[in-house]
Amino acid sequence: xxxxxxxxxxxxxxxxxxxxxxxxxxxxxxxxxxxxxxxxxxxxxxxxxxxxxxxxxxxxxxxxxxxxxxxxxxxxxxxxxxxxxxxxxxxxxxxxxxxxxxxxxxxxxxxxxxxxxxxxxxxxxxxxxxxxxxxxxxxxxxxxxxxxxxxxxxxxxxxxxxxxxxxxxxxxxxxxxxxxxxxxxxxxxxxxxxxxxxxxxxxxxxxxxxxxxxxxxxxxxxxxxxxxxxxxxxxxxxxxxxxxxxxxxxxxxxxxxxxxxxxxxxxxxxxxxxxxxxxxxxxxxxxxxxxxxxxxxxxxxxxxxxxxxxxxxxxxxxxxxxxxxxxxxxxxxxxxxxxxxxxxxxxxxxxxxxxxxxxxxxxxxxxxxxxxxxxxxxxxxxxxxxxxxxxxxxxxxxxxxxxxxx
Numbered sequence: 409x410x411x412x413x414x415x416x417x418x419x420x421x422x423x424x425x426x427x428x429x430x431x432x433x434x435x436x437x438x439x440x441x442x443x444x445x446x447x448x449x450x451x452x453x454x455x456x457x458x459x460x461x462x463x464x465x466x467x468x469x470x471x472x473x474x475x476x477x478x479x480x481x482x483x484x485x486x487x488x489x490x491x492x493x494x495x496x497x498x499x500x501x502x503x504x505x506x507x508x509x510x511x512x513x514x515x516x517x518x519x520x521x522x523x524x525x526x527x528x529x530x531x532x533x534x535x536x537x538x539x540x541x542x543x544x545x546x547x548x549x550x551x552x553x554x555x556x557x558x559x560x561x562x563x564x565x566x567x568x569x570x571x572x573x574x575x576x577x578x579x580x581x582x583x584x585x586x587x588x589x590x591x592x593x594x595x596x597x598x599x600x601x602x603x604x605x606x607x608x609x610x611x612x613x614x615x616x617x618x619x620x621x622x623x624x625x626x627x628x629x630x631x632x633x634x635x636x637x638x639x640x641x642x643x644x645x646x647x648x649x650x651x652x653x654x655x656x657x658x659x660x661x662x663x664x665x666x667x668x669x670x671x672x673x674x675x676x677x678x679x680x681x682x683x684x685x686x687x688x689x690x691x692x693x694x695x696x697x698x699x700x701x702x703x704x705x706x707x708x709x710x711x712x713x714x715x716x717x718x719x720x721x722x723x724x725x726x727x728x729x730x731x732x733x734x735x736x737x738x739x740x741x742x743x744x745x746x747x748x749x750x751x752x753x754x755x756x757x758x759x760x761x762x763x764x765x766x767x768x769x770x771x772x773x774x775x776x777x778x779x780x781x782x783x784x785x786x787x788x789x790x791x792x793x794x795x796x797x798x799x800x801x802x803x804x805x806x807x808x809x810x811x812x813x814x
Contacts, residue, residue: 424485445749452727478744495585503528514553543714545747565596607697617668662702721770772811
């Protein structure tokens with residue numbers, strides 16, 4: 409293609425193949441796949457891909473079944489652009505799916521609908537960078553239904569913890585901090601990760617049973633006293649807690665305390681924010697690393713929300729919900745290809761000096777690359793010399809037609 413934007417995309421995708429054992433044909437096919445996820449409007453499935461590509465539908469079906477190391481590919485893709493203050497973020501998302509023959513079809517919680525419904529669930533493992541305030545996809549893992557887990561005497565928390573621990577070697581090369589929402593503040597999730605050398609940051613329930621640690625001297629008889637009473641969150645002991653004024657509306661109080669439910673000492677950060685109506689909103693954020701800086705604990709937890717945009721963008725723009733395959737490997741490839749395409753576009757946005765300070769819009773990139781695809785097809789079909797068009801003032805106008813920044 410003659411367009412710089414497309415060449416930049418291909419160059420970025422290719423650069424992350426270094427270190428992966430792939431032949432040239434497979435590399436070219438993957439470049440085509442990521443490009444198709446970006447340019448195809450409407451539903452993204454095997455039939456649609458064959459319409460926009462030189463490959464037939466069966467070729468896509470066959471290639472989606474082939475294994476691809478999305479974890480290492482995405483790690484290679486994002487490593488040059490992330491800083492040192494990073495953490496692993498983990499969150500599941502409901503995927504619409506009907507029928508009866510799809511692997512791992514079951515009833516899963518839908519955050520958008522706020523009830524349990526039939527479909528699939530994928531758990532996304534992402535890397536968040538609190539300085540960039542961005543989340544980058546690493547790998548999505550399909551969740552096993554609760555009924556199947558119960559047969560193996562396992563819970564959802566056990567499965568979620570296993571999804572991270574089984575990738576320990578790759579993840580701990582980047583960071584040992586794992587950030588998750590309040591659902592994961594359970595001993596069945598936190599303790600296995602701590603045993604494997606991870607530190608967990610999450611949110612506790614408002615009625616969490618927390619205890620002050622006993623710091624007095626041993627009396628010399630009987631069992632040593634471990635705790636000095638339950639924490640009253642409405643009346644914190646300021647001899648133990650330290651106060652931080654974050655801004656005019658927000659303050660925090662932190663101390664090392666004991667969590668009865670987690671059966672371990674934690675760094676507790678009580679965040680209190682006054683909303684526009686004068687109401688105080690309180691959140692209990694904790695880290696299993698008691699030596700962490702309290703403000704960083706809050707920064708990591710707040711940045712966790714960025715991974716929700718990965719799901720949103722992939723569902724709206726790159727067909728995360730669209731795969732009609734009924735094969736576990738094909739579904740895994742589709743989910744990860746959809747989310748990896750979002751990664752690629754995010755990196756392009758970060759690299760584009762003209763976009764510095766501007767909000768990221770996957771919709772604009774979708775329109776831009778679809779326009780580039782159509783223009784290139786017209787040029788080929790009409791036998792127009794590409795060099796004659798590169799400097800034509802109407803080409804850029806057509807290329808950016810329909811984008812919000814146009």
